[in-house]
Amino acid sequence: MIEVNNLCKSFGSKVAVDDLSFKVKKGEVLGFLGPNGAGKSTTMRMVTGYFPPTSGEVSICDINMRTHPEQAKAKIGYLPESAPLYDDMSVKGFLKFTAGIRGLAGSDQKDAVERAIETCFLQKVAYQSIDTLSKGYRHRTCLAQSLLHDPEVLILDEPTDGLDPNQKYEVRELIKRLGESKTILFSTHILEEVEASCTRAVIVDQGRIVADGTPEELRNQSGKDSLQELFRQVTTLDTAA
Template sequence: MTALIEIEGLTRKFGSFTAVDDVTFSVARGEVVGFLGPNGAGKSTTMRMLAGFMLPSAGTARICGQDIVEKPIAAKRELGFLPEGAPTYPEMSVIDFLSFCARIRGFRGSEMDDRVAIAMSRTQLDGVRLQPIETLSKGFKRRVGLAQALLHSPPVLVLDEPTDGLDPNQKHEVRELIREMAPEKAIIISTHILEEVAAVCTRAIIIARGRVLADATPAELVRDGRSMDDVFRALTLGEAA
């Protein structure tokens, strides 16, 4: 399988503190990788570097063969990114914000309208399309962020906590959407919800203290009757796995 995401030796330092330490992995089309770790493990920093929002101190990453440092615009064209907190322009309505994002992506006229309509439909936003984003619940704001990531049908999705703030039914809908998209895309999902990994991921990467501790399928991680929670706790607390 051809890797659409390639991360090699990715490192980020803040002064004397190393937030991400020599992280290397790849993700092929059809894979959904759960990126797991405790708070402060380096998940969001890794994803920001992969998305080109933060320069690495060392190493690099490629999206569909485009280097994020050498060819950042070309790399971002292939990427849909849902960042931590799903930042938006809160005073804009949902449809105005998504139309703005579509124009930035280069869409105009009926194509822009179609892209926005499809993204809203896939994320169940039609009912709040005219509401200012600042009036929405946390779950709806998260869905607005997901919709903007899907607008241009990118081959690579990097989603930081995509179900954060959603109720159980909404979580199920988002997970079904990810399963539906998975065969044609390479997807990374940062999460601290272990059940999410079992529900939608084909691989799990566990990171702590900035370093990758495990990279395996969920089934391989829970061998010998251990739960995902047992494996996660053992690895991230430095116990014998």
């Protein structure tokens, strides 16, 4: 379970996240929507413990991120926005390394790596050097590292960004499948993604939550049965900001 209370983050005088609170329960897939620069990635970085918040609290499965960061981080699988990887490693080498960091060793490590490779369809490139991978494979390799330790909480920052339509479909199906047993928070600015795989969605604008509900509730809220319409109504155009 993810619990976020009154989360704030400022960079100098710029407020990136402004008093954000939300909860994601087990078996829930929360879509985190918002225009570019709305504070989605900053929020996710705070939830994963990468950024310390200016104020507010994050707890993962009832473990406070500020007081027990290592225990809380152990519960999370995280796919950062740019899907960063070590280019000098092979796909399998990288997954073994991250499994090692997650405390998996011996046959547990081997099984976890094989399972992640299979789940993310990486068999063809398992022994390939990461710097020779296409964008889709890079993304899936980073997604695989987030699944290795079978985490209770998955945080995915734009998981389908840069993928082709087939890959997008696969990742959405994967999120839906994993969502049945895990807590998932994923960010996107693609609205159809929310309808395809989320049980609930929040729309964030200028660091604040401006809409919250199931995809259906949000559509109704727009008055025109359209998520896109609601998105346009509640968010600020970056040219207007």
